[in-house]
Amino acid sequence: MTQYPVSAIMLRDPSLLVGALIAEGWRVIGPKLDQNAIVYDQLINGDDLPRGLTDEQEAGHYRMVPGRDGRWFDYVVGPQSWKKWLFPARQKLWSATRRDDGFDIEAQATDWPKTAFIGVRACEIAAMAVQDRVFDNGSFADSAYAVRRRDTLIVAVQCARSGATCFCASMETGPRASAGFDIALTELDDGLFADSGSDRGAAILARLNAHPAQPRQRQEAQEVSARAAAMQVRRMPANAPEVLRAQPDHPQWDEVANRCLSCGNCTLACPTCFCTDVEDVTDLSGNHAERWRSWDSCFSVDFTYVHGGSVRRSVKSRYRQWMTHKLSSWVDQFGTSGCVGCGRCITWCPVGIDITKEVAAIAASGSEG
Amino acid sequence: MAPRPKLAVWKFASCDGCQLTLLDCEDELLAIADALDIAQFLEATKVATDGPYDVSLVEGSITTAHDAQRIRDIRAQTKTLITIGACATAGGTQSLRNFADVDAYTSMVYAHPDYISTLATSTPISDHVKVDFELRGCPVSKHQLLELISATLAGRKPHVPLTSQCTECKQHGTTCVTVAHGIPCLGPVTQAGCGNLCPSVGRGCYGCFGPKETPNAAALSAQMAGLGLPPRALRDLYRSFNAAAPEFQAESKRHD
Numbered sequence: 001m002t003q004y005p006v007s008a009i010m011l012r013d014p015s016l017l018v019g020a021l022i023a024e025g026w027r028v029i030g031p032k033l034d035q036n037a038i039v040y041d042q043l044i045n046g047d048d049l050p051r052g053l054t055d056e057q058e059a060g061h062y063r064m065v066p067g068r069d070g071r072w073f074d075y076v077v078g079p080q081s082w083k084k085w086l087f088p089a090r091q092k093l094w095s096a097t098r099r100d101d102g103f104d105i106e107a108q109a110t111d112w113p114k115t116a117f118i119g120v121r122a123c124e125i126a127a128m129a130v131q132d133r134v135f136d137n138g139s140f141a142d143s144a145y146a147v148r149r150r151d152t153l154i155v156a157v158q159c160a161r162s163g164a165t166c167f168c169a170s171m172e173t174g175p176r177a178s179a180g181f182d183i184a185l186t187e188l189d190d191g192l193f194a195d196s197g198s199d200r201g202a203a204i205l206a207r208l209n210a211h212p213a214q215p216r217q218r219q220e221a222q223e224v225s226a227r228a229a230a231m232q233v234r235r236m237p238a239n240a241p242e243v244l245r246a247q248p249d250h251p252q253w254d255e256v257a258n259r260c261l262s263c264g265n266c267t268l269a270c271p272t273c274f275c276t277d278v279e280d281v282t283d284l285s286g287n288h289a290e291r292w293r294s295w296d297s298c299f300s301v302d303f304t305y306v307h308g309g310s311v312r313r314s315v316k317s318r319y320r321q322w323m324t325h326k327l328s329s330w331v332d333q334f335g336t337s338g339c340v341g342c343g344r345c346i347t348w349c350p351v352g353i354d355i356t357k358e359v360a361a362i363a364a365s366g367s368e369g
Numbered sequence: 370m371a372p373r374p375k376l377a378v379w380k381f382a383s384c385d386g387c388q389l390t391l392l393d394c395e396d397e398l399l400a401i402a403d404a405l406d407i408a409q410f411l412e413a414t415k416v417a418t419d420g421p422y423d424v425s426l427v428e429g430s431i432t433t434a435h436d437a438q439r440i441r442d443i444r445a446q447t448k449t450l451i452t453i454g455a456c457a458t459a460g461g462t463q464s465l466r467n468f469a470d471v472d473a474y475t476s477m478v479y480a481h482p483d484y485i486s487t488l489a490t491s492t493p494i495s496d497h498v499k500v501d502f503e504l505r506g507c508p509v510s511k512h513q514l515l516e517l518i519s520a521t522l523a524g525r526k527p528h529v530p531l532t533s534q535c536t537e538c539k540q541h542g543t544t545c546v547t548v549a550h551g552i553p554c555l556g557p558v559t560q561a562g563c564g565n566l567c568p569s570v571g572r573g574c575y576g577c578f579g580p581k582e583t584p585n586a587a588a589l590s591a592q593m594a595g596l597g598l599p600p601r602a603l604r605d606l607y608r609s610f611n612a613a614a615p616e617f618q619a620e621s622k623r624h625d
């Protein structure tokens with residue numbers, strides 16, 4: 001499918017690419033082992049990439065365990081998503097200083113050196129496209145977000161296995177990304193098949209002086225993805241939007257509310273959730289004010305605070321908001337599902353509430369009621 | 370220049386840790402002294418000016434009849450009364466007495482128990498007088514305390530989220546200790562605000578900031594029991610700094 005000047009190459013070791021990017025002046029952010037989990041942080045050199053590890057995931061359960069020897073990317077998505085970088089948890093919007101005759105407003109500059117993300121999975125590329133529709137959609141643009149998106153190179157990794165909580169295949173967002181990256185790597189037994197998805201990606205690959213990939217290796221890369229898709233044990237019913245729209249009073253909402261902690265972990269771990277709180281702070285002198293935006297969640301009571309109180313006080317109403325927005329009303333609002341099937345909300349829910357099972361429970365008995 | 374609002378800081382049954390948090394605001398102390406007339410703060414100064422006071426910060430819980438009267442007097446002289454810390458907002462660790470026989474404790478601890486005049490319970494300030502704002506924590510967070518003072522001076526609502534400690538983990542990029550390491554954690558039922566102290570170093574949350582809004586402690590306990598926590602350990606987890614906070618008290622009693 002490549003229409004770029006260089007055809008795909010075989011890369012012996014991804015740290016060569018990391019090193020080349022750093023040498024070319026990119027800030028490289030990629031997977032790192034921290035607190036016994038894979039997180040996305042700045043890589044100082046290629047040695048920072050974890051190796052020989054895999055993850056064991058289930059509802060409310062994540063463990064790093066030894067994986068196939070020498071493999072670089074045998075884990076799937078971890079606790080963090082790239083929104084940590086593109087849509088930071090806390091962001092100063094502007095500040096103001098009192099003057100004798102009024103006040104001055106200082107805009108907040110966006111500090112974003114040219115950055116390469118390495119190790120972006122298909123569901124995560126899909127999640128970025130979902131957030132693009134929120135933050136940079138033609139009628140509204142969050143300028144800082146747009147700058148960060150524009151000045152970021154995406155090096156995808158095509159998943160060679162799926163985790164037990166992954167369900168991207170049923171969301172049609174993965175496990176193989178076909179667009180939305182500059183470079184895509186697929187780990188094979190004899191190295192990494194590296195293909196480009198943009199001119200700048202192709203130029204970077206060309207400068208690596210690696211062996212061109214053989215047609216057989218291209219074929220193998222496709223097969224790796226097909227095997228990863230076949231491994232998926234969870235799936236989202238295709239009629240989730242209609243099912244949820246039709247069932248606001250289903251008894252399952254009460255049942256899940258008994259188990260739900262309204263802790264907000266699912267929304268905050270989700271790579272597409274975009275809700276924020278805006279807070280104005282003043283200092284002790286009252287002469288300096290700042291406006292900050294920080295991640296919020298529809299699980300917080302204050303989220304629906306209007307004059308006189310909050311609208312969604314019950315946990316039931318808040319859980320229902322999260323799931324119906326994510327899977328149903330998001331489609332009406334943005335033309336796509338708000339879910340890309342990454343499985344984070346399932347793994348990182350402390351009590352293991354599973355969005356696919358909840359939909360299935362509502363769908364199963366929905367037709368009768 | 371308009372007269373500065375008068376601030377008084379009061380101590381009841383407590384360890385002084387929350388007052389120390391105020392003293393620990395080294396960089397901001399001068400600004401606080403600029404903005405406020407510190408009329409009472411025995412931890413910091415012997416100067417003691419009579420009331421009325423614009424703002425009273427109250428640390429500690431009520432454990433004696435004398436203190437129960439003293440807080441009423443303070444309330445009567447105070448415009449805005451703010452309680453700081455787990456003792457003042459929930460009764461503190463000393464509220465463990467609420468679950469025991471105080472006379473039996475006293476006779477074990479003191480050589481002359483007859484000298485001790487104490488109530489059977491340790492109760493939060495809000496059980497005795499109207500409180501305008503309760504700042505949680507054992508101890509309170511310096512950041513939240515400064516925000517509260519700044520907001521009070523500016524006449525605006527302080528930004529003190531009532532959400533779970535989990536929201537701090539996610540904002541800090543802390544990997545969940547329960548999910549990734551199987552460590553029991555009170556974070557999902559505990560109010561945010563400490564600055565993510567324990568989970569960020571791989572420990573479970575101890576609940577210093579007390580119950581969050583709409584806590585579902587029963588569901589969390591079921592999950593922790595699944596991690597292997599026996600009922601006694603579960604009970605003790607809820608029975609610490611905020612033992613007498615209603616939601617934690619009810620949950621600890623379920624595992625008695």
Ligand code: SF4
Nearest residue numbers: 270339340342343345
């Ligand atoms: S709803 Fe869950 S599975 Fe879907 S994108 Fe969000 S975190 Fe991933």
Ligand code: SF4
Nearest residue numbers: 273274275298322325
């Ligand atoms: S699910 Fe909740 S937190 Fe996520 S985008 Fe929708 S309303 Fe916001």
Ligand code: SF4
Nearest residue numbers: 260261263264266349
């Ligand atoms: S579904 Fe799970 S992660 Fe989400 S709020 Fe409820 S308990 Fe927390």
Ligand code: SF4
Nearest residue numbers: 535538545546554556
């Ligand atoms: S470590 Fe504790 S506070 Fe943090 S997300 Fe996990 S359960 Fe919540």
